[in-house]
Amino acid sequence: MTQYDAIVIGAGHNGLVCASLLAKAGRRVLVVEASPSVGGLASSREFSDGFRAAPVHSVTHFSSVVAGALNLQQYGLSFNPSCPTIGLAEDAAPISLHGDQVWGVGGSDTDAYAEYRQKLLRYGKAISVIWEKTLPRIGLAGLRDSGVYAQAFMKMRGLGGEDMSELVRVLTLPMRDLVSECFEDPRLQALLCWDGLIGSKMAPRSPNNAVLPLLLRMNGESGGDYVTPKGGVSALVDALAACAKAAGVTIKTDAPVKNVTIEGSEQGLAAVGVELVGGETISAPLVVSSADPKTTFLDLVGAGNLEIQFANRISRLRSKGYVAKFHAALSELPTIPGVDSLEGRMIIAPDMDAIEFAYDEAKYGEASESPVMEIAFPSLHDPSVAPQGQHVLSAHVMYAPYDEKTGWSDEARNAFKDRVLATLERHIPGLGALIKGSELLTPLDIEQQYGATGGHWHHVELALEQMMMMRPTHGAAQYATPIPGLYLCGAGSHPGGGIMGAAGHNAARRILK
């Protein structure tokens, strides 16, 4: 039987990145994945005869540091040119954004937009140093590594006094305030809110937690514009898997982990391997989990092996998803009035109140009466997901609370799906007639099918108190955990969230140190 130096739990993109980096450093690495395929939330599945889709439909800020470190280009990863983001309206021409330009809004907004975007990009760049490094503990304990904070501070200072203080101010603004200070057009305001909110329990009026994730999203090379890999999201997964295999990583699919094997000795507890649901035990001195922190600690490690306060901090993590995923199989590409190319993404949110009010219902465990959504057609970038000449519509729909009050009864799910379809039909007339099949994944479904607690995109909410050197919580925020030999490398670790790969990368660096 092969002896492994490290076992990585989960073959999502962070798990694959981490495994590859460890293998490249000479470690013998095994990746165990619960599902039949690799890629986690980026892996596509058949949802209708011959039609496939993945929860993820864009890759706007995959880390270029990671891509470089793994030489992913060699394994076929390259990106399409960025595409516009389009705001659809029922009775008006659409508006669109691309780069520094905006079309379809009044002159003052047009002028303000380039300035706004450049300002945010400048701010994002000033703090970007924090995303690709392990953030040390604060105080004396982290002093040795605290250069990253000094670096970030000096970069912020480099912006100049006025800009630096403005950055500090806007960091905690609600999206609504940030965009209404600059723009008048309601649809443009809603469109710009989107990337600060998506994936989280946030609405335009929610303070504190929107701008930092927005700057993180804008940190990619496209500056926040919609980007897909050439060949679609699956091309990224394929490249990561190919890279891992080339580095010597063994990937075992259909191998759900039952628990992390913990052994006690005079020195205390330590992780020494994993036991699979099938009964097989595999030992290794190092276990790295890309599963979310709640799954990792409460299910796989077990609260009994954790100090009580740490276990409490894990169980209080906010990790309930509010985004549903809708997939439709289309017999042909629809036409959307006023939109020439459907290669970009389209957002249905007439104004900020529409998003806010949709959110209000979700707070009480009700799926939104008038959902808002982001639409893309993945089949335009990856024809393999649909039969020849046919297409897939993919939509992130807000808000669908994880703990829907009926527990997502069929009735509630169908009613919500009907509302999604009706909203789509109003904005894309004739769409309904093209739909051959469809599915709606609620956060509960995403949890059940993909294993992410709460069906949360980011594993744990991207909120200030759960970010940076507090992600997921203190005691586990530098990838090492209270259990020697056990590390985290998933989206629940810094910097977390989105298809970025940085958590896997930082964890590997930390482990190899």
Added chain:
Amino acid sequence: MKTYDAIIIGAGHNGLTNAAYLAKAGLDVVVVEKNEYIGGAAVSRELEDGFLYSSCSYVCSMMRQVIHRDLDLTKHGLMLVPYLGTVAFGDNGETLTSYTAEGPAYNELRRHSPHDADAMFRLLADLDRYSTLIRKTLLRTPPDPTKFRIRDINELIFLAKTFGELGETEIYEYIRFFTMSAAEFLDDYFENDFIAAVMATPGIIGTALGIDSPGSAYILLHHVMGDVDGNIGAWGLARGGMGSISKALAGALMEHGGEIRTNAGVSQIRVKDGVANGVVLENGDEIDGKIVVSNLDAKRTFTKIMDPKDLPPGILKKAQNFKIRGSSGKVNIALSGLPKFNNVPDNRYINRGGQGFVGSLRTLEKAYDAWKRGTWSDDPFIESVIPSAWDPTVAPPGKHWMSNFIQYCPPELADGPWTPEKRDAFGQTVIDKIERYSPGFKDLIVHMEVRTPHEIENEIGLTEGNIFQGELTIDQLLFNRPFPGYAQYRMPVDKMYMCGSSTHPGGGVSSACGANAAREILRDLKLGNTVPEDDCYDD
């Protein structure tokens, strides 16, 4: 014509505090006030014979004890009386009495949830620790983190040291307080919805956030960091109403030779060559002053009483973007007798403090949803107190007056501006709700004053009727208050200062803003500092 050393615009409590400290340091000061009475929102008004309403602010806890003593406010007639024992009412007839004695308080919580009775110890200990710490920052000028001046570095080191003393783990926990929502923060303590709702209510008072909005946990802390005679978290009444605080501050000001002119609204701050040198009154009179201090909120100061030409570029935009949102209403009611409430034992020691018409977490958040839609909830959160149950000077014998603070009330309605009819309808909603908990309540009503944000703004001058002179969100706290770069009480025009709650440490009848501004002014004048810098009553 006389030139004053300083002109203070607005005789609210911070303006009076500021003036008193400047006068105490030997300056010749005048406070100009647009109303015929002083006090701003800390005022007692007899709108019905024999009834003395604290018509805006109504309870006191944030008043810095050190200022109270330093200005000898007791000598000038200020007496704070702790009021204790509020009863909170739930949607389903539940009640929760907040006893002062530990035993009964514990048993009362146990009725609802033994778990939460224990959790309350944990919460109170945490709140106590966190508020002790934040209190150390109240009487200090925030540093400017973009500057490398010695004083800013020293102040940053002071803050780092103060927070550092918490220890690493505690700091992480503390950060949660600054960023989370009240509901989610409390979810870590309580399992019982009603208890969580009761404890969440300080997180929304005066703010345009809901219990579910990130940031509301800090508002909660802001409301529990005060004290009455060193009892952290306790609230008190000022004997004679909140106006007694203003009267005492005015007394201290007069004692040191200061002047107050009422009916003297300022139409413009006069600026010559980038230097403030006086004010123009609404009646056309001009007053010369070597410095001008505005106690008005930041938005009003820069958008209403200054000529944009006198301002450096960018300031007007910052003022327009300053978040100062009306979210609260006030209904003052004169009563012919003490009301009785459902499910509350007929025991005068139980129900003398106040009433919290809380409902549930959902009811509280729904009230915020209504505000967002430009209307008021038909089931709003009401925090009430009957000051006359403690203080015989504010109502005729045997009669009472009841202060009702309502969260939320929008500054503008979705269907247009406020009208007297809509205002009355709002008042009706409030008394209808109280009647549900106190059958026969309406029959006791002798007189009623309804104040929406519209009335508060028009009368007191608080933009949108915001009681804190600006939202207490992180982007407007500490060195960001009111605007980044202007948090040290000096304004972009030379010889001009701000001393209102728009500045650090923000809203509440604390006198801290006025005192801090006075310290900075004395510093610029190279006079010795006579303003207390620390309020370590509890250390």
